Amino acid sequence: xxxxxxxxxxxxxxxxxxxxxxxxxxxxxxxxxxxxxxxxxxxxxxxxxxxxxxxxxxxxxxxxxxxxxxxxxxxxxxxxxxxxxxxxxxxxxxxxxxxxxxxxxxxxxxxxxxxxxxxxxxxxxxxxxxxxxxxxxxxxxxxxxxxxxxxxxxxxxxxxxxxxxxxxxxxxxxxxxxxxxxxxxxxxxxxxxxxxxxxxxxxxxxxxxxxxxxxxxxxxxxxxxxxxxxxxxxxxxxxxxxxxxxxxxxxxxxxxxxxxxxxxxxxxxxxxxxxxxxxxxxxxxxxxxxxxxxxxxxxxxxxxxxxxxxxxxxxxxxxxxxxxxxxxxxxxxxxxxxxxxxxxxxxxxxxxxxxxxxxxxxxxxxxxxxxxxxxx
Amino acid sequence: xxxxxxxxxxxxxxxxxxxxxxxxxxxxxxxxxxxxxxxxxxxxxxxxxxxxxxxxxxxxxxxxxxxxxxxxxxxxxxxxxxxxxxxxxxxxxxxxxxxxxxxxxxxxxxxxxxxxxxxxxxxxxxxxxxxxxxxxxxxxxxxxxxxxxxxxxxxxxxxxxxxxxxxxxxxxxxxxxxxxxxxxxxxxxxxxxxxxxxxxxxxxxxxxxxxxxxxxxxxxxxxxxx
Numbered sequence: 001x002x003x004x005x006x007x008x009x010x011x012x013x014x015x016x017x018x019x020x021x022x023x024x025x026x027x028x029x030x031x032x033x034x035x036x037x038x039x040x041x042x043x044x045x046x047x048x049x050x051x052x053x054x055x056x057x058x059x060x061x062x063x064x065x066x067x068x069x070x071x072x073x074x075x076x077x078x079x080x081x082x083x084x085x086x087x088x089x090x091x092x093x094x095x096x097x098x099x100x101x102x103x104x105x106x107x108x109x110x111x112x113x114x115x116x117x118x119x120x121x122x123x124x125x126x127x128x129x130x131x132x133x134x135x136x137x138x139x140x141x142x143x144x145x146x147x148x149x150x151x152x153x154x155x156x157x158x159x160x161x162x163x164x165x166x167x168x169x170x171x172x173x174x175x176x177x178x179x180x181x182x183x184x185x186x187x188x189x190x191x192x193x194x195x196x197x198x199x200x201x202x203x204x205x206x207x208x209x210x211x212x213x214x215x216x217x218x219x220x221x222x223x224x225x226x227x228x229x230x231x232x233x234x235x236x237x238x239x240x241x242x243x244x245x246x247x248x249x250x251x252x253x254x255x256x257x258x259x260x261x262x263x264x265x266x267x268x269x270x271x272x273x274x275x276x277x278x279x280x281x282x283x284x285x286x287x288x289x290x291x292x293x294x295x296x297x298x299x300x301x302x303x304x305x306x307x308x309x310x311x312x313x314x315x316x317x318x319x320x321x322x323x324x325x326x327x328x329x330x331x332x333x334x335x336x337x338x339x340x341x342x343x344x345x346x347x348x349x350x351x352x353x354x355x356x357x358x359x360x361x362x363x364x365x366x367x368x369x370x371x372x373x374x375x376x
Numbered sequence: 377x378x379x380x381x382x383x384x385x386x387x388x389x390x391x392x393x394x395x396x397x398x399x400x401x402x403x404x405x406x407x408x409x410x411x412x413x414x415x416x417x418x419x420x421x422x423x424x425x426x427x428x429x430x431x432x433x434x435x436x437x438x439x440x441x442x443x444x445x446x447x448x449x450x451x452x453x454x455x456x457x458x459x460x461x462x463x464x465x466x467x468x469x470x471x472x473x474x475x476x477x478x479x480x481x482x483x484x485x486x487x488x489x490x491x492x493x494x495x496x497x498x499x500x501x502x503x504x505x506x507x508x509x510x511x512x513x514x515x516x517x518x519x520x521x522x523x524x525x526x527x528x529x530x531x532x533x534x535x536x537x538x539x540x541x542x543x544x545x546x547x548x549x550x551x552x553x554x555x556x557x558x559x560x561x562x563x564x565x566x567x568x569x570x571x572x573x574x575x576x577x578x579x580x581x582x583x584x585x586x587x588x589x590x591x592x593x594x595x596x597x598x599x600x601x602x
Contacts (some may be wrong), residue, residue: 001489013476166453295472298433300461300489302454370424370433373472 001308003309010313014285018317021278025321028271033325036348037332037341038260044338045253048176049246052119057245058217058225059178062209064238070208074235075162075176075201078208081215081228082113082197090114091197092175093211097155097204105144108190117216119193120175122187124167133199134163139188140171153193154203161203163193170341176249177214180334183252212238216245278317279356286310286360293364294372306364314356322349378445380542380574381407381430386439388425399425400436401597403592409542410563412575414585417594421523423578426594430463430576431545432456437496444542461489465536465573469548471528479531482517487537506534510564526557533564544568546577550584562587 011018081089091113102109117123117137124137134153138145145151147165154160173187197211212232217225229240293306326345329337388400393452400422407413415423428434432448441448448459465486466472473482479528483503487494507513510530520528529549536544545566550558562584569575569589579585593600 009476100381291472292474296485296489297457297459298431298466298472299486299539300457302457305489368434370428373433373468374470 003305003312004049006309007312007316010285010289010309011316016282017281021274021281021317022320024274025271025278025318026324028267028324029278029321030328031263032267032271032339032348033328033345035260035264036344037329037337038256039264040338040341040344041184041336042253042257042260043340044059044172044174044186045176045249045256048174048184049250049253050119051121052176052246052249055119055218055246057119058220059245059248060152060212060215060229060240062213062238062240064236065235066208068209069237071235074208074232075206077228077231077235078215079196079198080209084114084196086114087213087218088115088224089217090116090119091211091215092116092177093207093214095155095193095204097157098159099152099154099167100156101152102191105143107142107144108136110185110187110190110192111200112192112194113197113200116175117192119216119218120173122169122173122175122192122194124169127167130166132163134161134194135194136163137167137188137192137194138165139168139173139186139192140168141188142168142191142340145191151191155205155349157205174338178245178248183249183256186336186338188339208236209238212240217242275352275356279350279359281327282310282314282360283363285313286363290367290372293367294369297367297369298373303365306367310364311353311357314353314360318349318352318356322352378408379406379442380407380409380411380444381576382440382442383430384440386426386441387438388422388429389437398597400429400440403594403597403599405592405599407574407576409574410569410572411590412569412588413577414588414591415432415576415578416580416585416591417593417600419580421594422597423594425577425597427545427547427576431466432460433509457489458491458573461486461539462491463541463543465533465539465541465544467529467532467536467544467546467549469551471520471532471552473528473535475521476519478517478519479507479512479523479527479534482520482531483535483538486535490539500514502538503534506538507531509537510534515532524557525553526560528566529553529557529561533561537568541573543574543576546575546579548578548580550579558584 044325080086082091093111095109095111098109112122122137136151146166147167149165150162151165152160152162169187169192171188174184176184217228225242229242232238232240296305326342329342329345384402384404386403387398390397390399391588403426414485415426417423425434429464431437436449443459443463448456451459480503483506484499487499487502502514504513507516512534514529515523515527523531530535544565549565550561553561558581565575565577566587575588577588585591
């Protein structure tokens with residue numbers, strides 16, 4: 001506690017420099033956190049790309065006029081395309097209209113159709129095969145629910161059904177999708193319901209447009225893909241243009257990586273320059289304080305007391321910037337933050353404090369009390 | 377009476393590159409409790425090195441040093457720090473005060489590092505008592521940089537006293553003071569000896585040295601008389 005008091009005095013003595021360093025570090029760390037998160041995202045994207053390499057995946061660009069028309073044939077077509085038996089497709093949508101229970105829990109809910117869980121390896125270990133229409137899984141970090149708890153599926157306009165939670169998806173589970181900004185989504189904080197289109201539409205109002213954008217064909221013959229697009233066009237006002245999803249995701253990932261790495265390098269340089277300036281300032285402070293440290297040591301302070309004083313000083317300068325950075329991660333939607341990002345930020349904070357402290361602590365270790373006591 | 381300090385064969389050698397400098401060559405001495413000892417000698421003869429070794433500010437290169445029958449050369453760094461806090465009170469020529477601290481906070485330092493946790497109220501009582509003893513009760517809140525030379529040295533003496541140490545080590549305590557202030561400091565040091573403290577001082581001031589019960593003369597790193 002006494003060292004905290006002396007650190008406060010040190011800060012007051014060095015106030016403009018301390019404020020400057022906290023400001024610049026906060027700026028640098030804020031952006032560093034974003035790019036660290038993106039680097040972690042990229043790592044997981046690469047894992048997912050590697051995973052889907054085994055599949056030739058095709059998705060669709062969807063074009064439609066303002067007035068929508070959907071005939072019942074399209075609904076039947078989707079029933080058969082996104083059934084549990086069909087091994088050549090999957091789709092995923094985030095369900096926004098939820099039952100009052102799930103609205104209250106405020107946990108994102110994703111519906112996965114067809115082969116969704118196989119493609120992204122979401123099945124928990126030991127999950128038994130089931131013919132049940134719905135399999136409810138929860139993310140590893142969902143605390144409000146546990147395995148065996150019952151959730152109510154269905155929106156306020158449709159029939160609802162109570163389904164127990166069957167298991168948890170693996171840690172850091174995620175999937176990739178077409179959106180540019182959020183083309184990876186993490187499921188650690190989400191509910192995933194695996195079902196077929198036919199069962200889903202019994203409990204939810206249909207939004208065929210958003211579903212069509214999220215339909216993916218897996219290893220399907222080209223003729224089947226075009227036949228599907230033509231059938232949709234014939235039975236609705238939607239026009240579907242098939243795309244190579246693997247290629248699209250790979251290109252986006254590379255562009256994403258290049259942008260993130262460029263920014264990360266630039267930001268790291270800023271961070272390093274600020275770090276060097278901070279250490280220089282710290283050494284100046286140390287040099288100015290050497291006599292005071294000697295006085296403290298003459299009267300009983302140990303090396304550890306002085307190390308602690310230096311570490312607290314560094315900690316108080318570095319901490320606000322990393323706290324702001326960490327807060328930035330906490331306020332980012334869970335579905336966009338891999339678990340490792342928070343860990344990486346904590347490790348970086350410890351490293352930053354450690355690196356800033358090394359040289360000053362070595363200098364303190366070598367201090368000669370009698371010599372420094374005579375310094376003016 | 378048993379000895380408070382027993383030094384035998386103390387040596388301090390500084391090595392720099394290829395050269396070796398003997399700051400203290402081979403000093404043996406004993407000091408009894410309540411004694412006042414002046415260490416005198418020409419500049420650079422090793423007086424300050426000797427008092428710094430006794431005060432555990434530097435380690436001897438060779439030799440044995442017993443304080444209260446404890447071989448302090450074998451203590452760990454932490455134990456040495458505890459000894460410095462508990463056993464010694466230090467007064468140096470240029471006061472060694474923290475300039476932007478008040479007299480109160482300068483005197484408080486030894487109490488903050490005391491092994492017996494001194495509560496704030498008790499700290500305040502002891503600090504005010506020490507400042508009162510040196511006649512600076514009214515300067516309690518004045519920053520060190522706003523005090524005169526004599527007042528600074530009296531604050532330093534108050535700081536040396538506040539933890540009730542057995543031994544006061546004073547290195548040229550009057551070296552930076554005019555005659556009036558030097559006399560005041562000499563009077564205070566004599567008072568401490570009268571109270572039973574052991575005083576070891578390094579000085580060029582013959583008046584101060586003559587008032588001590590014993591003088592040890594150092595010449596070229598060795599004891600010449602005493």
